[in-house]
Amino acid sequence: MADFTIRTYGDPVLRTPGETVREFGPALRSLGDAMLAAMRKAKGIGLAAPQVGLGLQLFVADVHDEDYLPILDGKVVAADQIMPMLFANAVITVPAGEAEIYTEGCLSFPGITGDVPRVEQAIVRFRDVEGAPHTLECAGLLARCVQHEHDHCQGVLFIDRMTRAHQLLTATKVKKLQRETKTALKEARKQA
Numbered sequence: 001m002a003d004f005t006i007r008t009y010g011d012p013v014l015r016t017p018g019e020t021v022r023e024f025g026p027a028l029r030s031l032g033d034a035m036l037a038a039m040r041k042a043k044g045i046g047l048a049a050p051q052v053g054l055g056l057q058l059f060v061a062d063v064h065d066e067d068y069l070p071i072l073d074g075k076v077v078a079a080d081q082i083m084p085m086l087f088a089n090a091v092i093t094v095p096a097g098e099a100e101i102y103t104e105g106c107l108s109f110p111g112i113t114g115d116v117p118r119v120e121q122a123i124v125r126f127r128d129v130e131g132a133p134h135t136l137e138c139a140g141l142l143a144r145c146v147q148h149e150h151d152h153c154q155g156v157l158f159i160d161r162m163t164r165a166h167q168l169l170t171a172t173k174v175k176k177l178q179r180e181t182k183t184a185l186k187e188a189r190k191q192a
Helices: 026-041 140-153 164-191
Strands: 046-048 058-061 085-093 100-105 113-118 121-127 133-139
Touching: 026 046, 026 058, 026 085, 046 140, 058 140, 085 140, 100 140, 113 140, 113 164, 121 140, 133 140
Parallel strands: none
Antiparallel strands: 046 058, 058 085, 085 121, 100 113, 121 133
């Protein structure tokens, strides 16, 4: 199993939309397991492939929200029955509704958080590790998580979704992280 390092803001892969996942099965399962290991090591609840340097429409999540039961393929299920999950080639529909503002963080932005408005519901059509199609209806923390990770697969970052006030509040930290990442990438290229 690969040992992934989470990419930080300033790495161009985070702004690059991922390619469609075309191969399913054991190799994808191994990739998903490695992503889950990296996510858990960083104490996260979701991780997208671009965050580990892979340009794929792929993310993993491990969310246990006691207040909202997910509906997988038309059946209400307990999170313990389906988590962790791997989402390949996800398409998300967010129903019309009023956005709630919550403080979000991101593993690619260590130490930086900000208020992000999101509708707390989502319908996710995706393929599992074997390529089988599924539909997940979710709310609460899981809905926010899948929207956040899906954004990563499109090259959209949580700082793009932050309220304007929090974009301004975090601007100095974000620019510092970007500079540090670019410097580290430049040094790595010199040593290669």
